[in-house]
Amino acid sequence: MSDTSPDKAVAEATSSKRKDYLHWDDYFMATSLLSAKRSKDPVTQVGACIVDQQKRIVAIGYNGFPRNCSDDEFPWSKCRDSLEDKKLYVVHAEANAILNSNGASLVDTTLYTTLFPCNECTKLIIQSGIKQVFYMSNKYAHKKNYRASSRMLNAVGVVCTRHVPARKQIVIDFDAILQDDE
Ligand SMILES: O=c1ccn([C@H]2C[C@H](O)[C@@H](COP(=O)(O)O)O2)c(=O)[nH]1
Ligand SMILES: [Zn+2]
Numbered sequence: 001m002s003d004t005s006p007d008k009a010v011a012e013a014t015s016s017k018r019k020d021y022l023h024w025d026d027y028f029m030a031t032s033l034l035s036a037k038r039s040k041d042p043v044t045q046v047g048a049c050i051v052d053q054q055k056r057i058v059a060i061g062y063n064g065f066p067r068n069c070s071d072d073e074f075p076w077s078k079c080r081d082s083l084e085d086k087k088l089y090v091v092h093a094e095a096n097a098i099l100n101s102n103g104a105s106l107v108d109t110t111l112y113t114t115l116f117p118c119n120e121c122t123k124l125i126i127q128s129g130i131k132q133v134f135y136m137s138n139k140y141a142h143k144k145n146y147r148a149s150s151r152m153l154n155a156v157g158v159v160c161t162r163h164v165p166a167r168k169q170i171v172i173d174f175d176a177i178l179q180d181d182e
Contacts, residue, residue: 026165028134029049035060044063050097050130059101063096065089092120108129109132111133115137116146122152132158
């Protein structure tokens with residue numbers, strides 16, 4: 001008769017490799033999504049994360065105003081042809097990630113971004129030597145500047161792939177973690 005005691009089940013579960021660990025691509029995309037949570041943009045929050053060939057995160061960024069430009073003073077509105085348009089002021093997530101890399105070489109790195117990069121970010125991606133891009137949303141694919149991105153990325157051979165998550169959700173439950181300590 002097989003031993004199905006709770007003790008044996010616990011022993012087995014705690015002595016062998018966990019099976020539901022995060023896959024690398026989900027891990028880095030989730031890191032970008034978490035970074036996006038820092039964004040104050042009321043419409044689109046973008047996060048980006050740059051990873052080297054040893055799977056080390058070398059930089060992270062999200063969309064926001066330049067340092068010392070107050071989130072309370074600068075506009076989050078969209079007002080074409082007006083000085084009150086956020087577009088004039090926001091530093092894009094990918095640009096922030098590249099700037100946050102602190103001088104590290106980005107040659108042959110991989111960028112994970114929650115939104116397909118615009119043409120301006122794409123120029124920076126190419127110029128910094130990033131070789132691969134994973135994105136989640138491509139909601140602006142029809143727009144001219146995003147079509148220009150695809151054109152540049154294809155032309156120079158930066159591999160650009162929509163990330164297909166291996167799992168449906170990742171939950172961070174602070175309460176449950178704290179309860180574990182009690
Ligand atoms: O490559 C990109 C493109 C856009 N963003 C940021 C810039 C803005 O803050 C939002 C887009 O706002 P909408 O109101 O959806 O136009 O996304 C970025 O970080 N990276
Ligand atoms: Zn951009």
